[in-house]
Amino acid sequence: MQQNDGGFGRQSGYLTFTSGETSLAGPWYQDGCNAGSECPGFGAASFLLGLGSYGEADVYAARNADRMGQYSAYVQDDYKVTPKLTVNIGLRYDLLLPVVNKYNQFSWMDPTVMNTTYGVLGAMVFASPSRRTGATTFTKGFGPRIGLAYSLNPKTVIRAGYGFLYTTGGAERSNRGCCSQGGFNSTNNLGEDTSTGFTGLLPAFTLAAGWPASNFPAPPFINENYAIKGAPHPIFPGDGRPPDIQNWTFGIQRQLPGQVLLDVAYVGTAGRHLVSRLRPTNQLNSKYIFDPTIAGASQGSSPLFKPIADPTVQALTVVQAMPVDAGTGHQSPFTGFETLILRFYSGRLQQQGGKGAQHQRLPE
Structure with a gap:
């Protein structure tokens, strides 16, 4: 699978001209006052004079070209163990590959890599042909399934089932370039001048002098300390472990007099290693x-x-203490009980009624 896009922002430039540059300092001073109000200056005049209050020119050296791979295989068979007992057995295998960038324009903060500058663990890593992501591919994605149906008598059937499956986690989902291309793109801006004590009284730049591109080095910035004092996007080796979901059920179906079917079932599900914003x-x-x-x-x-x-x-x-089991990851168990009554009439008409109860615990 592919995800190709890019938010190329303000590469052609974004300039702001406010009333401050054509105003006089004083208690009446307003920078960027609204049209129609008592403005001591005029933004259009600032523009005509080429006095800019704020400017931004972004540079993108990379674009989003995420590549994701998912491969699955499934086998299943039914066994008539006895005239009353039927067993359904299946096995599914899932290989969910972590996201990589087609051109290896990918970066992440790796908490397991030694930072040579500070001598501690934790450094920005940039993708290479030999290491395209920080997440380790999970290769043990075997999911067994089994179902049982037992005819207790001609009017009563007992059913039970269990299934184990995997789904995509954070490392297997494209983030559309929002977080994993640090160092490849840059946002360059000139803020309003504050040296006089009146914000925007003096221009941040002039059109006559042009945009000061020399003030902003061009990306990419391949540096182990890039954004290390900010909020770099981390990828842990264990992030490649996909979430898993277990489902189980037990039910009894009984044919009652008057063409009425009673169906009583218990259903449970539990998720582990779920994606969570509460990772401590x-x-x-x-x-x-x-x-x-x-x-x-x-x-x-x-x-x-x-x-x-x-x-x-x-x-x-x-x-x-956050209620997270470090051995199993984030969990979300769910159990439910349901009773269903069906009454069959002549032809295709039927009447249904039922009652249920359920319990769920949110992801920890």
Whole structure:
């Protein structure tokens, strides 16, 4: 599968001309006042004089060309074990490949790579032919399925089933270039001048001098520390492990007098390794909460930096342990029970009624 697009933004330039450049400083000063109001300057006049208040010119050295691969195989057979028992057995295999870029214009923050500048783990990595993504491909995607149908008597059938399947996770889905091309594109802007104390009184640039392109180095920026002090997009090796979903069911069907069918069933489903925005990458190790040498040490005046044992800190939600099982990942179990009654009439007419109950726990 492919995803080809790009948000090429303001490559041709975006310029703003406000009233500030043709205004006088004073208590009446307004930068960018609305048309029709009492403006001490005039934006159109600023434009005619070539005095710009804000400018932006973006440079894109890469475009989104995501490539995703999904391969599956499935086998199934029915077995008549006895005249009363039928077994359906199936096995599915899924190979879900993490997203890569056709031209290897792909980058991510890898927490397992040594940063040679600071001597710690965590550095920006740029794709190469030998390593096109930070996620490791999961190759154990076997999903068994089994179904049972047992005829207890001519009017009663017991059914049960179980299935295990995989679905795409974050590493197997295209992000349309929004997050994984850091260093290949740049947003270059000149903000309003504030040196006089009146924002926009002096121009940020002039049309006569042209756009100061020399102030902005052109991408790509292949640097292990790119955006390292900002919010670089991380890809963990384990991100290639796709979410899995388990389904199970148990039911009884009974033919009642008067052409009435009673169907009682229990259905359950549970998901593991689900995609979640609650991944606690900055979660404090719980062992420090109970360490007396750390619990009693003050780290600053902010409530966030009070001793961990302080009641105020204990009440903060950021300190509460997040209900995530590190061994299994995020989970979302669901169980349900349903009763269905069908009454058959002559021809094709039927009447249906039923009642159900269910329980679900949101992803942790």
